[in-house]
Amino acid sequence: MSTTNIYLYSEALSPITHMSRTEGNEALIAIEPVRTENGVQWIPHLSGNAIRHRCVRAPGARYLIERLGLAGRLTLEQLNFFFHGGNLTESTGKENTARIAEMYRLLPFMRLLGGCLPDQVLSGSLHVWRGLLFCRENAETIRAILPEEWPTDGVRFHPAQSFVSGYQYTRSDAEKTVPDLLPEGEVKTQSNLMIFSGQAVMRGAAFLHGFSVLHPSPLEIGALLHSLHLWSATGTIGGQAARGHGRLKTYLLGEDPTRAEAVLAYLDHVEATKDDARQWVQDVFARKPKKAKKVEEATLLA
């Protein structure tokens, strides 16, 4: 019985706009209350929910679907299962341990993340931590999270507020930008011009985050590391990625030669079991035939 902790250091290569809400046209970044020696301070953070989906589930699910040859062949329920955990669609739940064991064998990625079969909820082995901004207010928490061999004693970070910046962009109007292409007699109804703005954590900031995998198999670790590797190719978190926001450069803390081996083992496993895994997905989500309507006896006798 064990837990594997994986620690990550992510530095912002572009402004990070992980939003909590908008006020009018202004996007406000996600902040959370933290009790410090100076009272409660509100600190930017990255939610575990966002990291879990963007960095792990989405890239890993897409990889699996492509390797299993299921692209374009999945129902909406199956797609939601892979990408968003799915939900219960049957009226009664079932406990089918053989089916769970089979899923664990064929799809270690789904063992990692869990999900909902039509009639059964399956918990995953992955716990995702929040992304903590390296800042003065988080110093104690960071020190408590990192193992002893990664000391941060005596360091004095910048305050959180010094990492928050703003942005403003404009969506223009074709009437002004390409008037030569307008049809003659076109009547203007409403301007397309819109100015929108928001907050961002600035480039150069950094976050500590990580994962705990409960009682993991090497294949689950491989699945997790492989997903992170896939994500890092474009590696964004938060919004406004279309405008260059959200880019992170992520590092694993500590060197471990078994990581590459775990990923290779996972990739080999996916290849070896892809036919059975594809069949399992199709069987578990097979739509049941509708029951014939029961004819009332009185109607029969009539």
Add this chain to the structure above:
Amino acid sequence: MENTLPSLDHQAFRQKLAGLLDQETPLAEEANGEMRELSASLACLMAQLFGDELDRLTLWGRIHSGLMSACAKVRDGNMELFVNHCLEHVKADPVRACSCEELAALLKVLTEKPAEWRQAFARYVETRIYAVLVRGKDAWNWKKLEMKAESGKI
């Protein structure tokens, strides 16, 4: 072929952290009070030296945009440049500016402050602009009364 994320050892991690550390001496609490006074003085001087060719009705709008523009352009705490941007924006007459004793005194105070104070001053103005304008206008109203009293009009 790499199939995992790159990793950091202890030394590389400490080097990364070094870029996030605050090397500045924290400013004393009373620095905010001083910034409050000096920023209001600057806004008042911008009103006092407001160019004749500008529409007086745009006075405080112009002072606002002048201060914000100076904050955007001066990021290294250069107070000569900061004040220069402010006065250029309100088209201050150079002859009146160079004979303004309050301006000379303000420049002396601002330029002799340590670097971290000067940078903090620009951030203070940028992040508290409405408070700066309100206090600046208040200071300007008092200044006008003073000027009227000196000229014997009261």
